[in-house]
Amino acid sequence: MQHILSIHEGWTDANPAEVGFDSKMLRRLDDHYAELISKETIQAAGYILSRKGKVFAHRTMGKLRPAEGSTDLKPDSIRKVYSITKAVTAVAIHQLIDRGQLFLTQQVSSILPEFDTDKHRSITIFHLLTHTSGLRGDPGFFNEPNSLPWFEWAVRELKKKGSEIGWVKVILSGPLQNMPGKEWIYSTSAYALLGEIISKVSGKLYEQYINDEIISPLGMTKSFFNVPEPFQDNVCCTNSWEEEQVYKPREEHADAPPKAGNGMYSTLDDLWKFGQMMLGGGEWSGSRVLSRRAVELQTSNHLNGVLHNGWGNKLTDYKYGLGWSLEHYDLCSKGTFSHEGHGHCGLYVDPVEELVFAFFVPSTKGFTNESVLTPRALVWSGLL
Numbered sequence: 001m002q003h004i005l006s007i008h009e010g011w012t013d014a015n016p017a018e019v020g021f022d023s024k025m026l027r028r029l030d031d032h033y034a035e036l037i038s039k040e041t042i043q044a045a046g047y048i049l050s051r052k053g054k055v056f057a058h059r060t061m062g063k064l065r066p067a068e069g070s071t072d073l074k075p076d077s078i079r080k081v082y083s084i085t086k087a088v089t090a091v092a093i094h095q096l097i098d099r100g101q102l103f104l105t106q107q108v109s110s111i112l113p114e115f116d117t118d119k120h121r122s123i124t125i126f127h128l129l130t131h132t133s134g135l136r137g138d139p140g141f142f143n144e145p146n147s148l149p150w151f152e153w154a155v156r157e158l159k160k161k162g163s164e165i166g167w168v169k170v171i172l173s174g175p176l177q178n179m180p181g182k183e184w185i186y187s188t189s190a191y192a193l194l195g196e197i198i199s200k201v202s203g204k205l206y207e208q209y210i211n212d213e214i215i216s217p218l219g220m221t222k223s224f225f226n227v228p229e230p231f232q233d234n235v236c237c238t239n240s241w242e243e244e245q246v247y248k249p250r251e252e253h254a255d256a257p258p259k260a261g262n263g264m265y266s267t268l269d270d271l272w273k274f275g276q277m278m279l280g281g282g283e284w285s286g287s288r289v290l291s292r293r294a295v296e297l298q299t300s301n302h303l304n305g306v307l308h309n310g311w312g313n314k315l316t317d318y319k320y321g322l323g324w325s326l327e328h329y330d331l332c333s334k335g336t337f338s339h340e341g342h343g344h345c346g347l348y349v350d351p352v353e354e355l356v357f358a359f360f361v362p363s364t365k366g367f368t369n370e371s372v373l374t375p376r377a378l379v380w381s382g383l384l
Contacts, residue, residue: 007060007061010074016056016057018054037061042362044060044061045073046077048356048359049356060075064077079266080242083340083341086188089195092206095294104124105124114168123180127190128193130320132180134185135189137185152167154170178307195260199254214274220266220270223265223266227249236360268358272356281295298322299321299324303318329373329376330380332350333352334352335350335352344361353383
C-alpha cells in the first residue's frame with residue numbers, strides 16, 4: 001500500500017520572494033526528494049535555507065527510523081552529523097589561535113609527546129587541519145578492497161586484551177602514507193588528535209570545551225555528543241548500529257579519543273546557526289565565537305600542488321581550507337565553503353549570495369549524486 005508522504009514545515013522568518021528566491025524551485029526540490037524516498041535511495045530528507053540572515057524554507061519528509069510504523073522526520077529532529085563535527089573542531093582550534101594559546105604552524109609534538117619522533121616531529125597543526133599530515137586516511141579512502149578498521153575499533157580491541165598502548169600511539173603506528181604537506185588524505189583520526197590538542201591546551205575535555213565555547217554561545221540547544229535521554233527518541237537513525245550509539249553512548253573520559261572527527265548530533269536549526277556564524281564573520285545573534293580574520297583564513301585555500309588520490313580521484317593540485325571544503329561545483333559562487341557528513345548530511349555557506357543551506361538525507365547508501373549534487377544545483381538555481 002502506497003503511503004502519502006507528508007511535508008512538515010519548520011519555523012521561517014521570511015518568504016522566498018522577500019529574499020530573492022524563486023518559490024517554484026522549492027516545489028521542485030521537494031518533488032525531487034520525494035522521488036528519492038519513493039525509490040528508497042534515501043529514508044528521509046530535511047533542509048533549511050536562509051538568505052541575508054532570514055530563513056525562508058525549513059522542511060522535512062520521510063521517516064525518522066527504518067522500522068515499520070516509524071514516526072516522521074520532523075524539522076526539530078536530531079541527526080548525527082558525523083564529519084560536519086570536523087568544521088566545529090576547526091573553529092575551536094582557531095578560537096585558541098585567536099586567544100594566543102596556539103599557532104597554526106606549531107609542531108604537534110610540542111603538545112602531544114607521542115609525536116616527538118623523527119617520523120612525526122615535522123607534523124604541524126596546519127597539517128592536521130588540512131588533511132595533509134601523511135597519517136593514515138579513513139578506511140576505504142583509497143578504495144582499498146580490504147581496508148583496516150577505524151582506529152577507535154583498534155583501540156577498543158587492544159583495551160579488551162589488556163594492552164596499555166594509548167590511542168595516540170595506535171594512530172601513529174605504521175608508516176606515513178606520504179610526507180607531511182604533500183598529499184590530501186582525508187583523516188578522521190587527525191581530527192581526533194586536534195580534539196586532544198584542544199583538551200590539553202584548554203584544560204577541558206574536548207566535548208565540554210565545544211559545549212562551553214561554541215554550542216552554548218550560539219544557542220545550539222539540541223546539539224550534543226551524547227544525546228540526553230529526553231531527546232533520544234527524536235534522533236534519526238538508519239540502522240541498529242546508529243540506534244545503539246544513541247541509547248548506549250560511549251562516555252567521554254580523559255583516556256578515550258575525543259569525538260572531534262565525527263561525533264556530534266545536531267538539528268537543521270542548529271547547523272544553520274553555526275553556518276550563519278561563519279557567514280557573519282564569526283558572530284551570530286550577539287555572540288562572537290571567532291574573529292573575522294580567522295573565518296577568512298579558514299575559508300581560503302591553503303594548498304598548492306598537493307595531490308588527492310582518494311575516492312577514485314587523480315588530482316595534482318587539490319584546494320582546501322583549514323577544516324572546510326572549497327570545491328565549487330554546480331552553480332555555487334566562488335568562495336562557497338562547506339562540509340559534508342556520512343549518512344548523509346551537509347552544510348554549505350555561499351558568502352556572495354549570503355546563502356546558508358543545511359540538509360539531512362539519511363540513507364544506508366550514504367553519498368549519492370542524486371541526494372547531494374542534484375539538490376544543491378536545484379537550490380542555487382532558485383536565486384533571483
